[in-house]
Amino acid sequence: DFGERKGQAERMLGLMDVFLKNDPISLQKDILHHVEYTVARSRFSFDDFEAYQALAHSVRDRLIERWHDTLIHFKKEDPKRVYFLSLEFLMGRSLSNIVINLGIRDQFADALSQLGFDFEVLAEQEGDACLGNGGLARLSACQMDSLATLDYPAVGYGLRYQYGLFRQVIVDGFQHEQPDYWLNFGNPWEIERVHITYPVKFYGTVTDEFLNGEKCKVWVPGEMVEAVAYDNPIPGYGTRNTINLRLWAAKPSDQHDMESFNTGDYVDAVVNRQRAESISSILYPDDRSYQGKELRLKQQYFFVSASVQDIFRRFKDTHKKFDEFPEKVALQLNDTHPSLAIAEVMRVLLDEEHLSWHRAWDIICKIFSFTTHTVSPEGLEKIPVDLLGNLLPRHLQIIYDINFNFVEELKKMIGLDYDRLTRMSIVEEGAVKNIRMANLSVICSHTVNGVSRLHSELLRTKLFKDFYDLWPHKFQYKTNGVTQRRWIVVSNPSLCALISKWLGTEAWIRDIDLLIGLRDYATNAELHQEWKMVKKVNKIRLAEYIEAMSGLKVSLDAMFDVQTKRIHEYKRQLLNILGIIHRYDCIKNMYKNDRKKVVPRVCIIGGKAAPGYEIAKKIIKLCHVVAERINNDNDIGDLLKLVFIPDYNVSVAEMVIPGADLSQHLSTAGHEASGTGSMKFLMNGCLLLATADGSTIEMVEEIGQDNMFLFGAKAHEVVALRKKGPTLKVPLQFSRVVRMIRDGHFGFEDYFKSLCDKIEGTSDYFLLGADFMSYLEAQAAADKAFVDEERWTKMSILSAAGSGRFSTDRTIQEYAENTWDIQPCRCPF
Ligand code: 475
Structure with missing residues (x-):
């Protein structure tokens, strides 16, 4: 009876205020309510951690209101919505980010201080959500922030790992990995949706059956698990919009192996069921290598299948004809990790x-667009055919069919150029037959994006040249960015206040192009004083x-x-260390008087090595x-100090970056x-010492x-330098520092032998020797600039002023306009 229901609804509304209030008394009541x-x-x-929990729940209540409205x-x-599929999201802490985006940070801080608590102290109680490895994963998190802020109708999909990226502990200078069981203390930022679940199938066989006289394929699975949704609301800044990041967790399915309960051992059967949860239990800690592990493939399909079912359910709620699907759905593949979605959508459309x-x-x-984050051909993901065929028999058939059609079309276009056909095929022949996920992604996507201009050029001329020649229109690039909400407003409040003061507005927090206005004051003495003070405050904290x-x-x-990032040979942390040894050696060999001229340095290095990456660990x-x-x-x-910061993660970065004077980005061009670290x-107004690689090339254009x-060989020179190999003359300074390591100047000479071997002679693939002198010159230039305080401060101001192009707000706007074709959809206040 509608009348009665309406009456009840009115009564319910009467019982609740329309929205939670943000005055100090209401906030305090709320916090205490949650404590109790x-x-x-x-x-x-109650202690600080319990206060944090209560605070987080009060914030969460307010977040949920907006999330519902959105x-x-x-x-x-x-x-039309964009569905952002990514196996990794590196969120870090949430509290400060959320209250700032909701515009209620100061209210909460005031309310807390009246209760005798300090907001910052409580915020530090929160642990990081490390559901990702490095750049790719943090980029996803920054992009979610921008999607929400720019009012785009977006949904993020990923996996709710029970163990995030390992914690790095250092014992006697060696990296040890410890599990990150991050959910131990609860997670106030997620909403468990016990009723939003989907079955996910694995293994089994495919049979031909007839349905209404039509032949169709039926997949009879051998295993079934349940995907349960955990929703993570992501608030925008300066808008009511709060979008959803839906992470899937694996649970045993009720439809699964009923048989064994009737026949076998009850306890064994229950224990067996529980194994289903292992699918979403752990994040793989390698950020570049693929090992063809079944569990990894299961993770990929698990999250893809649940997400695709969710997307179809939402579409079918309001639409009948699938021809309208592309008008409502854009699917973004964050690297090839979710690319099974292509075969899965195809399977659902065909078989279901x-x-x-x-x-x-x-x-x-x-509907599909694909962004790749890698440069090297070895970085491209391959899945052994046997593995795929066993786990997902129907998907393998579909991929073979897609490939067959593609190769037939290709032959019509390029003739019987077998080398090229072999290279472009989705199936790689050889001792082990593989499915090339990148080829699948390029063939089935309408757009292929690189993550910087140089990267896109390398994709077009090297990695995907064959495809570019065929479909030049597919290739675009969107230079990456980072969100200024987290990387200035949250992590550097003093700088944030200073920028707003000098620009006379806080509007830059939503409109980053306004930052350029700082250029007008680049030589202003008063700004210089305040700018230096801000840096000092952050250096003290660090x-x-x-x-x-x-x-x-x-x-x-x-x-x-500072040099903080994942440890990789190509990122050349080793070049930094060799430079430090050289500096040490020079100081040692100086006359006492000359030492006065040395610019004192604190060298800070941080980053994790993949557990199986021996050289990185060395x-x-x-x-x-x-x-x-x-x-x-x-x-x-x-005059010189060297510090290794253990367990580098998002919250450590928030503290380290604002306190840096200089940062190093040394990848071989x-x-x-x-x-994106750069x-x-x-x-944050930190000066860059860098090679002309990736996005740094575009930074040069801005600042x-x-x-x-800048230093080192350019990308186009690198190939030639490698060819020169053995004839390359390596500077004496380089040989000298390598010799110091070899001779046991620092001990452990046997252990470091293989490391030294990797950078000397023909095996110096990443060209440390070739770039060494140029590197030392750049370092000397940095020293020279640093002693001229006025010049340094001006450079620092101009760096921040010119950083606007590197906001994910710009990146996301370009994606929305040129790749996804979606419009903002702003929730009324
Ligand atoms: C690039 N991670 C950066 C950044 O575009 C770039 C790979 C396999 C499995 C798990 N994680 C990975 C990456 O490939 C990755 O982080 N790539 C990085 O993506 C964002 O700025 O140059 O190396």
Whole structure:
């Protein structure tokens, strides 16, 4: 009875206020309410962590209001949505980011201080959500922030790993990995949706059956697990819009093996069921190599299948004809990791919705876009055919069919050029037959994006040249970005306030192009004073962290020189360490008087090595033995210090980046697809010492090469240099520092032998020797600039002022306009 229901609805509304209030008393009541009833502690006795929990729940309540409103608004408007599929999201902490985006940080801080708590202290209680490895994963997180802020109707899909990226602990200078069981203390930012579940099938066989006289394929699975949705609301800044990041967790399915319960051992059967959960239990910690592991493939299909079912369910709620699908759905593949979605959508359209191949394929070609984050051919994902055929027999058939049609078409276009046909085929023949996920993605996507201009050029001329020649129109690029909300507003509040003061507005937080206005004051003495103060405050914070962590006291007058990122040979942390040894050696050999001229440095290195990556682990150990030697040399004092920051993650980055004077980005040119760490440093007014690689090339265009320290071979020179190989003359300075390591100057000479072998003679693939002199020159230029305080500060201001192009707001806008074809859909306040 409608009348009665309406009456009830009115009564319910009467019982609740329309929205939660944000005045100090309401906030305090709310926090105490959660202390007592959610955290279940007495309101007269709770500690900082419990206060954090109560605070987080009060924030969560307000977040949920907006999230509901946004979802209802999207449902009503039914716009075309983008579904962002990524196996990794590196969110870090959420509290500060959320209250800032909701515009209620100060209200909460005031309310807390009246209760005797400090907002910042409570915010530090939160652990990081590390559901990703590195650049690719943090990019997804920044892009979600921009999608919400720019009001785009977007949904993120991923996996809810129970163990995030391993914690790095250093024992005697060696990396050890410890599990990151991050859900141990609960997660207030997720909403468990016990009723949003989908069955996901694995293994089994495919049979031909007849349905209404038509032959069709039926997949009879051998295993079934349940995907349960966990929703993570992502608020935009300066808007009510709050979008959804839906992460899937695996649970045993009720439809699964009923048989064994009737026949076998009950306890064994229950234990067996529980194994289903292992699918979403752990994040793979390798950020570049593929090992053809079944569990990894299961993870990929698990999250793809659940997401695709969810997308179809939403579409079918309001639409009948699948021809409208491309008008409502854009599917973004974040690298090839989710590319099974192509075969899965095809399977659903063919086998479940019974569309013809022709109609289904037509839809596929309109909905997928693909972004690749890699440069090297070895980085491209391959799946052994046997593995795929066993786990997903129907998908393998579909991929073979797609390939057959593609190769037939290709023959018509290019003739019987077998080499080229072999290269372009989705199936790689050989001792082990493989499915090339990148070829599948390129063939089935309407757009292929690179992550910087140089990267896109390398894709067109090298990695995907054959495809570019065929379909030039498919290839675009969107230079990466980072969100200024997290990387300035959250992590550097003093700089944030300073920028707003000088620009006379906070509008730059939504409209990053306004930052350029700082250029007008690049030589203003008053700004210089305030700018230096901000840097000092952040250096103090970083110095305190270093002391607490390692006991090392560092001088605030020294240049804080930082290189933090995953450890990789191509990123050349080793070049940095060799440079540090060289600097140490020079100081040692100086007359006492000359030492006065040395610019004091605190060199900071941080980053994780993939657990199986031996060379990377040796680099970490080398850093420690060199640090041990230098830091304990009384001859050196404050002139040089070396610190390794363990367990580098998002929250550590938020503290390190604002405190850096100089940051290093040393990848051999042509190897870093984009690089995003550099953008965070740039926004924080940190000067860059870098090669002309990835996005740095575009930074030079924004801030000018006078405001950066560039060095090293250019991408086009690298190939020629490698060819020269053995005839290349390596500088004496280089041989000398390598010899110091070999001769046991820092101990462990046997252990480091293979590391030294990798960079000497013909095996110096990443050209440390060839770039060494140029690197030292750039370092000398940085020293020279640093002693001229006025010049340095001006460069620093111009770096931040020129960083606007590197906001994900720009990246996302380009994706929306040129790749996804979606419009903003703003929820009314
Ligand atoms: C690039 N991660 C950066 C960044 O576009 C670039 C690979 C396999 C499995 C798990 N993770 C990965 C990456 O490939 C990755 O992080 N790539 C990085 O993506 C964002 O800025 O140059 O190396």
